[in-house]
């Protein structure tokens with residue numbers, strides 16, 4: 344996973360070291376770094392910000408022959424990445440759910456994202472994860488648009504021995520969400536997971552519908568689901584949902600097939616929201632908690 348991003352970070356420090364030793368101009372190394380970030384799915388704005396960090400570091404140390412510029416550049420980049428991930432913070436959903444359960448209230452999670460990113464699969468994986476942590480779960484079939492969507496969620500739920508609250512196709516998803524909340528309250532279920540549609544006539548309609556569900560249901564947490572393989576698109580979608588509906592954390596699916604790795608970095612940088620989990624396959628256990636430290640360690644080889 345994420346090999347390209349790792350390569351981009353290691354190539355800038357080795358290029359700086361080589362050029363410094365041979366007294367060559369460093370501008371081309373900085374330019375190559377920016378290109379390799381973009382090729383690793385790092386959003387343009389984030390690639391520019393990181394390149395500026397490198398440039399500033401080089402300007403600040405160029406005169407001093409005694410310092411190892413490559414080392415300084417590596418440290419500056421690490422510090423910048425660490426700061427972005429620290430700003431986004433982290434969330435312990437299991438303890439949040441437990442906390443609310445103590446007060447006798449269900450914890451409501453709304454899943455958001457465009458079509459095909461893996462929302463429904465992720466709802467099932469997330470339900471499995473909560474169950475394994477000793478929590479009770481119910482799902483609501485909030486995608487009342489796509490033919491087969493209700494059956495798809497119901498099949499997952501059956502395999503996981505979970506209840507699904509649903510209505511007919513064409514029903515108001517906000518009403519389905521509200522039914523879910525009422526069911527969870529009446530049956531003392533710890534957590535309600537609401538699946539939603541990803542495709543509507545227009546993105547504007549999708550945003551309006553998601554905002555309406557959020558207004559009616561007032562979820563405790565909104566999870567944005569993105570497909571890591573779509574790279575920069577995932578970042579634009581994150582910006583769209585963050586602006587129009589708002590979300591509290593992201594899950595990146597299909598990370599098992601993602602060799603580039605820039606999506607996680609870019610979503611954290613551009614939205615300031617944490618990545619919570621990575622989807623790493625199609626099985627119910629293929630959901631790994633996202634460890635920012637380990638991620639940074641793997642891409643910066645520290």
Ligand SMILES: Nc1nc2c(ncn2[C@@H]2O[C@H](COP(=O)(O)OP(=O)(O)OP(=O)(O)O)[C@@H](O)[C@H]2O)c(=O)[nH]1
Nearest residue numbers: 458459460461462463464541596597622623624625
């Ligand atoms: N390899 C891999 N495949 C995944 C992962 N997550 C989801 N998928 C696959 O992606 C496809 C789409 O998943 P869905 O869960 O149906 O996506 P969705 O967002 O609900 O799609 P719509 O309901 O059409 O909006 C399915 O074939 C999933 O098995 C993952 O982490 N890794």
Ligand SMILES: [Mg+2]
Nearest residue numbers: 462463486492
């Ligand atoms: Mg779906």
